[in-house]
Amino acid sequence: MLEIKDLRATVSDKEILKGITLSVNAGEVHAVMGPNGSGKSTLAQVLAGHPAYTVTGGSVTFDGENLLEMDPEVRAQKGVFLAFQYPVEIPGVSNAYFLRTAYNEIRKARGEEEVDPMDFLEVMEKKLELVDMSDAMLNRSVNTGFSGGEKKRNEILQMAVLEPKLAILDETDSGLDIDALRVVANGVNALRRPDRSTIVVTHYQRLLNYIVPDFVHVLAGGRIVKSGGKELALELEAKGYDWVTGATGAAA
Amino acid sequence: MSTSAYLEDVNAATQRKDEPRWLRELRARGAAHFARVGFPTTRDEDWKYTSAAPIAELDVRAIQEPGGEVIAAQLEPYTFGQSDWTTLVFVNGRYDSELSTGGAPAAGVRVLPLGEAREEMPEVVEGLLGSICTVEQSAFVALNAALHSDGAVIHLARDAYAAQPIHLLFVSDALSAKGASHPRILIVAEPNAKATVIESYVALGEATYLTNSVTEISLGDGATIAHYKIQRESPRAYHVATVDARQGRDSHFVSFSFATGAALSRTNIWTVLGGEGCGATLNGLYMADGEQHVDHQTRIEHQKESCYSREVYRGVLDGTAHGVFNGKVYVHPEAQKTDGKQENHTLLLSPRAVIDTKPQLEIFADDVKCTHGATVGRIDATSLFYMKSRGVGAGRARQLLTYAFAADVLEQIELEPLRTGLEELTLARFTGGDR
Numbered sequence: 001m002l003e004i005k006d007l008r009a010t011v012s013d014k015e016i017l018k019g020i021t022l023s024v025n026a027g028e029v030h031a032v033m034g035p036n037g038s039g040k041s042t043l044a045q046v047l048a049g050h051p052a053y054t055v056t057g058g059s060v061t062f063d064g065e066n067l068l069e070m071d072p073e074v075r076a077q078k079g080v081f082l083a084f085q086y087p088v089e090i091p092g093v094s095n096a097y098f099l100r101t102a103y104n105e106i107r108k109a110r111g112e113e114e115v116d117p118m119d120f121l122e123v124m125e126k127k128l129e130l131v132d133m134s135d136a137m138l139n140r141s142v143n144t145g146f147s148g149g150e151k152k153r154n155e156i157l158q159m160a161v162l163e164p165k166l167a168i169l170d171e172t173d174s175g176l177d178i179d180a181l182r183v184v185a186n187g188v189n190a191l192r193r194p195d196r197s198t199i200v201v202t203h204y205q206r207l208l209n210y211i212v213p214d215f216v217h218v219l220a221g222g223r224i225v226k227s228g229g230k231e232l233a234l235e236l237e238a239k240g241y242d243w244v245t246g247a248t249g250a251a252a
Numbered sequence: 253m254s255t256s257a258y259l260e261d262v263n264a265a266t267q268r269k270d271e272p273r274w275l276r277e278l279r280a281r282g283a284a285h286f287a288r289v290g291f292p293t294t295r296d297e298d299w300k301y302t303s304a305a306p307i308a309e310l311d312v313r314a315i316q317e318p319g320g321e322v323i324a325a326q327l328e329p330y331t332f333g334q335s336d337w338t339t340l341v342f343v344n345g346r347y348d349s350e351l352s353t354g355g356a357p358a359a360g361v362r363v364l365p366l367g368e369a370r371e372e373m374p375e376v377v378e379g380l381l382g383s384i385c386t387v388e389q390s391a392f393v394a395l396n397a398a399l400h401s402d403g404a405v406i407h408l409a410r411d412a413y414a415a416q417p418i419h420l421l422f423v424s425d426a427l428s429a430k431g432a433s434h435p436r437i438l439i440v441a442e443p444n445a446k447a448t449v450i451e452s453y454v455a456l457g458e459a460t461y462l463t464n465s466v467t468e469i470s471l472g473d474g475a476t477i478a479h480y481k482i483q484r485e486s487p488r489a490y491h492v493a494t495v496d497a498r499q500g501r502d503s504h505f506v507s508f509s510f511a512t513g514a515a516l517s518r519t520n521i522w523t524v525l526g527g528e529g530c531g532a533t534l535n536g537l538y539m540a541d542g543e544q545h546v547d548h549q550t551r552i553e554h555q556k557e558s559c560y561s562r563e564v565y566r567g568v569l570d571g572t573a574h575g576v577f578n579g580k581v582y583v584h585p586e587a588q589k590t591d592g593k594q595e596n597h598t599l600l601l602s603p604r605a606v607i608d609t610k611p612q613l614e615i616f617a618d619d620v621k622c623t624h625g626a627t628v629g630r631i632d633a634t635s636l637f638y639m640k641s642r643g644v645g646a647g648r649a650r651q652l653l654t655y656a657f658a659a660d661v662l663e664q665i666e667l668e669p670l671r672t673g674l675e676e677l678t679l680a681r682f683t684g685g686d687r
Contacts, residue, residue: 048641051633076643088638092656092663101652102642109643141656158642 001026001063001197002047002166008057009046016042018222019058024166027194031208031233032201034219035241040201041085043219044170047199048082049075062166076102077109079165083155083172089143095154096124096138099161106162127160131187149180156187163191168199173207185210205237220245255290261314261432262286262398272370278382282397285387292391301576301608302518302547304391307490312462314399315431318346322425322456327351330421330454330484332673337450338363339419345433345463346402360412361447362405366436369405376407381438384468385496390520392492396434396466403436403465408445408475417448417667422463424486429459437467441475443500448478448667453493455486455513467495471503473527478506480670481521485513487542494520501527501556508665509536509565510674511546512681522551525559525587535664536565537674539681540573541601547576554587554617561591566661567598568654568682569605576608581622583615590615592622599657600630601650651683658682 002024009017016039024030034040046053047060049072060067067075090098103123104114115123124138131153143151152172159167169188173181188198188211200211208216208230216232217224218241226232226244236243262283268276291308292299320343331339340363341351347365357363362373370377387394404420422435439449453463463485471477477497485491491514497505509519523532538546552561567575577596598607611624631653639649658678665671 050637071646072637072640073643073645073649076641082641084638084641088635090635090638090653090656092659093652098639098642098652101648102639102644105645105648106643162642 003061004058005060006058007043007046007055007060009042009053009055011042011053015056016053016222017046020219020222020224022217022224024197024199026197028215029192029198029200029211029213031213031216032199032219033203033205033216033233033236035245036203038219039222040219041170044082044168044199044201047168048072048080073105074109076162076164077106081159081162081164081167083152083159083167083169085170085172085174087143087151087155089141091141091144093142094139095142098142099124099158102158103161123161127157130160130190131157132183133157148175149177152176152180152184153187156184160187160191165195166197166199167191168201170201171203173202173204181207182210205233208233218244255308257311257313258395259287262395265314265399272378274378275370279398282387282394282399285394286391286398289391289394298549298578301574302516302545306516307462307492310460310462310490312430312432314401315345315428315433316401318343318348320344320348320423320425320427322348322351322423324351326456327421327423330423330452331419332669334417334419334669337417337419339421340365340404342402342420342422342435344424344428344431345422345435354416357414357416357418358412360409360445361414362407363418364405366403366405373405373407376440377405377438380440380468380470381436384470384498385466385494389496390494392464393466393494396436396464399432400434400436400466402433403438405437406439406447406449408441408447410442410444410472412442412445414447417450419450419452422451422453423456424454424459424461424463424489425456426459428461430461432462432464435463435465437465439467439469439477439479441471441477443472444474445472446476448480450480450482450670452482452484453491453513454482454484455489458486458488460488461486462490463492465493467493469495469497469505471497471499471505473500474502475500476504476506478666479508480665480667481507481509481519482674483509483511483513483517483519485517487513487515487544489514491517493518495522496520497523499523499525499527499530499532502529503527504531506533506666507535509548511536511538511548512540512677514544514546516545518547518549520549520551522553524553524555525561526555528556528558530556530559532559532561533664534561534563535661537658537661537678538565538567538575539658539678540567540575541570543572545574549578549580551580551582552592554581554583554590554592556587558589559587559591561593563594564661564664565596566658567596567607568601568658569598569607570601572602572604574606578610578612579624580612581614581624583617583620583622585616588617588619590617590620590622592620594624596626597657598628599654600628601654648683655679655682
């Protein structure tokens with residue numbers, strides 16, 4: 001589904017990704033872990049097409065197509081979703097209106113019929129339950145005045161509504177208490193299907209107790225320094241990042 | 253500069269013999285002041301960023317006779333779906349009794365066209381018209397004093413409460429071409445009275461004309477007036493409006509100015525907090541594109557202790573539109589404990605759009621809290637990326653973010669049907685109507 005080859009990227013002329021190679025098949029969950037500044041959030045943002053980053057080398061294909069050539073909205077329409085580490089507040093646009101616009105834009109891009117507000121409300125009802133959110137949240141402006149936990153749940157709600165093929169969770173666990181973490185993880189797990197993949201970017205192993213990965217990759221200094229199964233996350237938790245980054249001397 | 257057409261009209265108006273003496277004197281005072289100062293130039297501090305030359309050079313004549321071909325159905329888009337509001341309709345500046353609807357909104361509330369008001373409540377009209385907004389205030393006020401021929405008077409007796417809003421709807425159709433109207437409005441709220449007044453200026457067609465209105469508002473002790481001004485004039489029209497309020501103790505004045513029309517518009521909103529414990533809330537939204545010029549000048553004068561003022565103006569400018577905002581807050585030495593806040597935020601959608609924004613705080617008391625802030629910006633890149641990352645195309649995302657920027661200040665409007673109506677108008681402007 002996703003093929004990343006020797007990906008290099010810079011921000012303000014500083015190289016952050018120094019050659020990442022990773023392939024994600026349909027149905028797989030990959031965890032990308034690493035210390036602060038290792039480049040793991042950059043990887044997530046580059047995949048979503050954040051304009052602040054410049055890709056300087058390598059390639060990324062998604063379902064055989066060149067992902068890097070696509071505008072961010074086209075990536076989303078093709079099925080890529082990034083759950084933001086810091087969801088953006090948009091005062092003046094209601095959550096419901098924003099979600100329905102996104103939902104319909106994606107449907108339109110796929111040649112499907114748009115849904116009217118009443119039918120959309122039905123779609124929403126089920127998804128709200130999934131992330132334990134109330135209807136009232138739909139009428140509030142996007143993320144405006146939301147608590148940290150509400151913002152993260154709202155990201156998962158958007159993901160549940162848009163049903164992406166590839167979901168990238170960028171430190172969705174940061175700042176969450178254990179109850180909120182469980183809600184978020186349940187939401188993600190409910191969406192797992194053989195034709196959908198997930199990349200979980202996280203600093204801590206904690207989230208991986210709830211979203212169990214098939215593969216774990218450790219990023220340090222803009223490179224993947226170690227890959228393994230889910231047990232690698234536990235090993236990291238026990239031994240710390242120095243255990244892998246120290247070995248390469250690439251700690252950032 | 254050719255002001256001859258105006259001067260001819262002014263001379264004719266001062267020759268009228270059939271009017272009461274006080275009115276003839278008012279016209280004469282207006283005529284004299286206008287003849288003395290003429291139209292302002294950009295050398296005048298208050299007109300630095302707005303040239304009145306296009307108005308001075310306009311060949312427009314005061315509209316003398318009622319006329320127009322407006323039918324009720326054409327007004328529907330402008331009534332916010334509210335048939336039970338007391339609505340006075342003016343076609344090309346003249347009162348039209350057939351299009352007007354609704355009677356007096358409540359006991360103690362009188363709503364009359366200016367001509368009838370002069371007959372039925374001479375004590376109110378004679379005593380106050382021209383006393384709040386005096387001819388010396390500006391050339392345009394003087395011109396209005398000399399030339400005004402129609403308008404409305406709203407009088408609220410002590411403790412009267414107009415539960416339904418009062419709508420003064422000024423419509424200009426094709427027959428307004430080359431005409432000038434000078435609407436005059438007087439709103440008098442005796443102590444503890446309360447009302448909501450909407451003053452709309454709309455156009456059927458794209459004629460070139462001048463509207464030069466003056467609205468005087470007197471708020472007695474404890475009175476509350478919400479005044480909404482909606483400016484949707486023809487794209488070729490010129491619009492100058494002055495709203496001038498005087499506030500008694502513990503009174504509340506709420507003003508909202510919505511401006512999207514006219515080739516050139518200038519709106520002055522002034523209030524004097526003349527008693528202790530009053531509040532003034534002045535908000536507004538201006539949206540302009542093409543070569544439109546839209547200017548708002550607000551003046552809040554804190555004369556007494558313990559008053560507050562709140563002000564938020566937002567603007568969205570596209571094309572080569574030019575916006576001007578000047579927010580003056582004047583705090584007199586005895587106006588201690590003044591609490592004032594002012595904000596002006598403008599979104600520029602095009603690199604050639606221009607905003608001149610000037611907060612102007614003059615504070616002569618030492619125990620006050622006054623803040624102001626102005627921002628000028630473009631669409632936020634982070635918000636744009638967030639929307640795009642959800643599949644929303646760049647164009648649509650920009651539309652939504654632009655709407656959201658503008659709608660932020662519309663939320664301040666307490667009158668629900670008006671708020672919804674203006675939100676829909678604003679959304680349609682930026683998204684082509686889909687909601």
